[in-house]
Amino acid sequence: MTDTTELPVVVIGAGPSGLAAAANLHRRGIPALVLEAGDVAGAAVREWAHIRLFSPWSELVDPEAAKVLADAGWEVPNPKRYPTGGNWAADYLQPLADALGTVRFGHTVTGVAKCGRDLVVDSGREDAAFTLHVTSAEGDRHIAARAVIDASGTWSGPNPLGGDGLPAAGENAHADRIVHRVPDLTDAATAARYAGKHVAIAGTGASAKTALITFTNLAREHRGTRISWLVRRPTIGTAFGGGQDDELSERGALGDHAKAAVTGGPTTTFTGFRTAGIEAHGENRLRLTSFDGQTLDDVDEVVVLTGFRPDLGFLSEVRLDLDPVLQAPRTLAPLIDPNVHSCGTVYPHGAAELAQPEHGFYLVGMKSYGRATSFLALTGFEQVRSVVAEIAGDHAAAARVDLALPESGVCGGSGDFDEPEAAAGGCCGPADQTAVIPVP
Known part of the structure; x- marks a missing residue:
């Protein structure tokens, strides 16, 4: 038996969901460490700094993060305004990272495993700490963690031009x-x-x-x-x-x-x-x-601009249960599968749906969606609130998941492969998206 309670929870990625997770951990008094490959907070967001979001500021700030920032004297943006990606990164994500003080920039996670155990070993696995293999300017090192929240997103994995999911012939050459x-x-x-x-x-x-x-x-x-x-x-x-x-x-x-x-x-x-x-x-x-x-x-x-896919390569030694189609957590996948629906409706989900067979490991944020699209920041904020509550042992709070997302006005699935979409021009009627997930 190994006591991991004194170890930090490690969050991978200092983007919107990763920093929200760190803020929730901070507010619960749980030691946390955020590892970010880039040199600044929201490094991926800054790559589309010129694009204006279609969500207003009121939907782009995590509630617990707002409290952390308030303690640091943060000036709250106009909640009705629509920031660019550059605004979001500079006026919210970077101040949040600075206020938290637990983000290590220039730290790339190259692997996650259970201490001293490869994927095959069962003995003592659940009680063993996680080991994160990290590369930085200081060289390679291992960082131990009691739990891992992977919020690394999908920005690094754009889908190719090829219509079968692989690069088209000649795509790499050109x-x-x-x-x-x-x-x-x-x-x-x-x-x-x-x-x-x-x-x-x-x-x-x-x-x-x-x-x-x-x-x-x-x-x-x-x-x-x-x-x-x-x-x-x-x-x-x-x-x-x-x-x-x-x-x-x-x-x-x-x-x-x-x-x-x-x-x-x-x-x-x-x-x-x-x-x-x-x-x-x-x-x-x-x-x-x-x-x-x-x-x-x-x-x-x-x-x-054909979407993105998650990088699962550095998770080869973590036991995952992912949907074979979307590469999202298996329980979450049916709720977001674009083959089934496109209403923008995402039913409430949290720690229970995001948990993996590797106890203490969670995929959150855009990465939790795998190859699915239409992810909103609000979804990530509620995901990490539930996940952090579960890590803290507050199972009741983890199970109470409230998620009310704005409808997209488009209804139906994507249709048969060679047929028009199932409900072209259709619109979803009102749906109750705020619900409580009972404790299993």
């Missing part, structure tokens, strides 16, 4: 012409890269809609700029979202603006385009080919 982020076209050098060019945009999520809008604006300023929108589904369906039916008004407006950009701008839409290959074509241009034989010629640049 990586210098492909980006997996929404380019910041307010930057002169970045805008110059795309101005007057033929740009292919792949994807239908919020990032893709943002890109369609910004590139349409670029086309208005620079003649000759062309946009080809690659949609894997046979129809556009509900790609533009619920519009006025969306309870997040800015999310609905984003879809409306994207629709206007596509219908009124220099955009050609290709549906059913699941990219199989990319090759050189003509004079310094590219040709994209889909699995069904469609071709798109004379492409200069490709912007791939």
